[in-house]
Amino acid sequence: MNEPPTGDDFYRAPELDLHRRPGELLHRRPVTTPDLPGAYRAWQLVYATRTSHKAPIPASGIVITAGPNAATDRAPILLYCPVFRGLGGDTAASQLLTRDESEPETEFISSALERGWTVAVPDGQGMGLTGLGPHAFLAGRAAAHAVLDLARATLRLPELIAAEAPCAAWGYADGGRAAAWAAELQPDYAPELDLRGIAAGAVIADPGRLAADMDGGPLAGLTLAGLIGLTRAYTHLPVTHLITAEGHRAIERAQTMTAAEVITTFEQVPLEAWCERPDPWNDPLWRYVLANKTAGRATPHARVHLYHGTEDTLVPVAMGRDLFTEYRTRGVDLSWREYSTGHAQTAIDGAREAVSRLASYLRSPRLTRPPFTQPLTN
Missing domain, CATH: 1.10.260.130 (434 Repressor (Amino-terminal Domain))
Incomplete structure (x- = not known):
């Protein structure tokens, strides 16, 4: 497997044994995010997670605070799930955000920082770290594990007093898929996390x-x-x-x-x-x-906001509508919004409401389970 273009030893994947707990911090370092408005302090992390079939594997990500009070006020944590960056290459979010170059989702991350939230961005399994690729693109369980275990790692950061902080997740397209899978798996995989809600746009549900x-x-x-x-x-x-x-x-x-x-x-x-x-x-x-890669096979216990563009030629709106219907039959606390635009424009147009919904979820009490549930389908 090719070495990362930076040759950065921080991103050399460590070997893990079965005793590593999911979400365990393996190493971290402080970094700067020069082109990220609203950022205060940031750390690149390498943490333990699990593959689709629960084998231990390291993953990387970045955690960014919004201001000096984040370490003392138990600021809410937003897990921001990036769009598909590739199977490899030099495009991991935790790396791009520390450079003087354009990170494609800066505006969305900054909108969360403006709320005073701490933002944690997973690179995804097989991205960022050397020797673990290719990226497990479309593997929903692997994506969810990387998201939920980054939440655990963030709560354990010694620089933050975050042990009781509520969490939310947000993503679009492939990032929306990761957020939705995280919500579905959280009750069983990470029940201790206080996941209040997710916002997921143009979800690749099938x-x-x-x-x-x-x-x-x-x-x-x-x-x-x-x-x-x-x-x-x-x-x-x-x-x-x-x-x-x-x-x-x-x-x-x-x-x-x-x-x-x-x-x-x-x-x-x-x-x-x-x-x-x-x-x-x-x-x-x-x-x-x-x-086994289809979303909607388990019931999120968190609140869910889904949105989609009616003119989306990349991820058809019917796919989002079907996921909404499936969640509704499972009794999920749910909202849905359609935009009369295409794929790229909906990501922009839907961001304001997504952040507003997440803010409302983070202010609301935690849901332990939906009003009624249906069993996991085969």
């Missing part, structure tokens, strides 16, 4: 459905990225059985690429170019994998 829509089109590279990410998450299964020798070479090229590089390199190349059958997503093993 990766298999989205992959079929994208395959062979301008964003076909994201389909290949999804195959690579899920292959990484399911290393214990023979999920590469359909991939040809040429496909393995394409994967080797793609697994260190940024999102932009994946999209431009594999534009309009159908997945069948790398597989032994024209419809690999319909293979029984892949149907099993994708069925």
